[in-house]
Amino acid sequence: QRDTLVQGKDEKGVKSGLLQHLYQYLHSSSKLSLPGPPSHFLIGNMMELTNDHIPIHLTNLAQRYGSIYRLKCGKTTMVVLNSCEVIREALVKKWSDFAGRPISYTGNIVSGGGRNISLGDYTEEWRAHRRLVHSALQRCCQQSLHGVIERQALHLRKVLMDYQESAVDLSEDFTVAASNVITTLAFGKEYDKTTPELQELHSCLNDIVALWGSSWISALDSFPLLRKMPNPVFARLLKEVARRDAIIKQHLNNYKSQNKINEDAITGFLLQGLDKHQSTEHGELLTDVHVHMATVDLLIGGTETTAAWLNWTVAFLLHRPEVQANVYEELRTVLEGRYPRYSDRHRLPVLSSLINEMLRLRPVAPLAIPHRAIRDSSIAGYFISKNTVIIPNLFGAHHDPAVWSEPYSFKPERFLEGGGGSTRLLMPFGGGARLCLGETVAKIELFLFTAYLLRDFQFVLPQSEGSLPDLRGVASVVLKVKAYKVVARPRP
């Protein structure tokens, strides 16, 4: 009887499988071809990607071609998704179809042969790696994260006090604060801004991100023939990757040579986790290289993003000082003088509305990281073939005029009760299988750093500065504000 049941189930499965194929076939053969700008001989739509601000350019193209359109680059077809609805369909609803990453020549070089989390393709090895790092981060969040961020926020306060109201560019201080959160979590180590070790690490990670985002490098992925020609930019990238690996290796070796491995730090947890993993049947999947590359992932993913976001927030607040005053007033009255904790966030709606509006207006990873279709699928009724590259334009979704009124205006009040804005339409951390691994860390950081800064300082435009900060920004993998100076005036 059981066999008959199973057989019946199998038949049903086959039938529903067939129906699904038929449905997909009908959909795909409905000859809906994706809209997109005219593609030129050989170069396709490469020129669209040379714009100086790609997220804004792709968002403008959506006005003409709709929330989903295609671009051709060499042999690669890219599909750009520009609304929350289509991004959610691909990344969340059909996550298993679109969880891959494009495999590229240069991507392999910066990711240790695809063995990091952010650029690694969706494989069993990748899943084991992500699971291991995810549980390490979760554990850290529970045990020590709040204290680590509070400590860095208080240190940042001291640095700003020491400036004694002089006009300064705070970007480096924000980078050091964010990076110290990660290095403390990772190795139990924090650095002073002037430490040569820290400066070397930052300059090398920054260079790798900037060089890898340059068109001199991406051209090598689309046109293999170029790899045979001399390319000084590529030579520099190789040098910086080697420098990065030497620095991280030294850190890991120092860490391992300690008497007792501290499981509180992520590295300790990862090394212990690796030992446990290696004694299982999948033991060969993860090695020391994965611990090494996870450290790179956390440092790159967790430093420039958070720092860029803080720098944007101060820049926008200079444009609307009354928002700053409202947040300060709320902190003062609700907390009665004490410093906030993350658990206070529901009692601080004005501060939360500022954070949400900044995540909407300046999602610091504006195009997420490209995804790849692992199999034939569909989005919004369009057939998407295996290996198509998917670009989730988070910036575009956050500026979609169909869902946001005055999408380019800085209006935190839209997220206050009755303001019409919905956090359900925000996707600054992506979604699905590739959701930002540091989302929880980032949310606590953004909340505590912003709250501490606005509780203790009023940010004002220096008298020497003729104009307010430029809010268009410079877009690479991370969307950053152009350098500007500000005065941090201590609150009475």
Ligand code: HEM
């Ligand atoms: C404001 C702060 C941050 C924002 C807006 C942000 C946003 C993002 C986005 C949009 C992605 C790509 C998701 C996708 O491909 O669909 C991503 C991936 C990632 N982020 Fe973040 N991130 C932030 C902070 C952090 C922090 C603090 C860490 C580390 C502690 C981190 C680690 C990572 C990693 C490892 C990935 C790759 C995930 C994967 O490929 O599976 N991020 N982040």
